[in-house]
Amino acid sequence: MTYTPALLPRLIEAINDTITNNAEEVTALDQAIGDGDHVINLQRGLIALMAQREELSQLDWATAWQKMGMTLMSTIGGASGSLFGTLFVTMSKSARNQTINQQTVAAIFKAGVEAVKQRGKADTGEKTMLDVLIPVADYLQTAVDVSLPELLDNVPKVAIAGMESTRDMLATKGRASYLEERSLGHIDAGARTSQLMICAIVAVLQHLRQSA
Numbered sequence: 085m086t087y088t089p090a091l092l093p094r095l096i097e098a099i100n101d102t103i104t105n106n107a108e109e110v111t112a113l114d115q116a117i118g119d120g121d122h123v124i125n126l127q128r129g130l131i132a133l134m135a136q137r138e139e140l141s142q143l144d145w146a147t148a149w150q151k152m153g154m155t156l157m158s159t160i161g162g163a164s165g166s167l168f169g170t171l172f173v174t175m176s177k178s179a180r181n182q183t184i185n186q187q188t189v190a191a192i193f194k195a196g197v198e199a200v201k202q203r204g205k206a207d208t209g210e211k212t213m214l215d216v217l218i219p220v221a222d223y224l225q226t227a228v229d230v231s232l233p234e235l236l237d238n239v240p241k242v243a244i245a246g247m248e249s250t251r252d253m254l255a256t257k258g259r260a261s262y263l264e265e266r267s268l269g270h271i272d273a274g275a276r277t278s279q280l281m282i283c284a285i286v287a288v289l290q291h292l293r294q295s296a
């Protein structure tokens with residue numbers, strides 16, 4: 085199965101839907117240990133991507149990811165804007181002149197997540213989106229020889245475990261770090277939205293496989 089950017093409209097719509105459907109819950113999470121604007125920030129980016137989705141579908145992956153990264157950086161704002169922007173811009177650089185398949189995507193996503201770590205000066209265990217992105221990137225790297233159906237079954241599990249793991253972490257980066265011990269017991273909003281987006285992407289890919 086080859087995946088081309090013709091898929092992007094469906095992926096962007098699925099991501100937009102999952103963030104809309106879970107907006108109240110995520111806002112409550114960001115209100116508990118942040119400033120409550122995470123969904124609104126993300127939705128500014130998603131509205132912009134929704135408007136660009138047909139145009140994006142005509143590009144190659146590297147060019148599409150570059151454009152998406154620039155759009156996210158200039159629309160989302162907050163701490164998460166530059167982080168999501170960095171993810172896509174770096175994936176774009178890493179994808180130049182590459183065919184996109186299970187093996188190359190693992191390396192491309194890993195490069196993107198490494199750049200987010202550097203940009204945020206953060207790593208696993210700090211109660212951020214990275215507690216979802218890093219385990220998923222690591223899993224993809226170890227799973228280059230795993231069959232696609234098995235991979236698609238496992239990625240959501242890894243993402244959900246990462247999201248859940250933030251509940252008992254002490255925040256040491258971002259606004260939640262100002263709360264110190266009071267950040268304990270709450271899931272990180274950016275970890276939840278990253279998990280929701282990853283699960284939405286996987287659901288689209290699973291649906292495509294089943295209807296192929």
Ligand code: ADP
Binds near residue numbers: 123161203205
């Ligand atoms: P802000 O914190 O500026 O209000 P958002 O609410 O949009 O921005 O995003 C907050 C999310 O960004 C957090 O839930 C966390 O997952 C993520 N985040 C914040 N700081 C960092 C960082 N230094 N590294 C990685 N992720 C971070």
Ligand code: MG
Binds near residue numbers: 118119120121122162
């Ligand atoms: Mg916020």
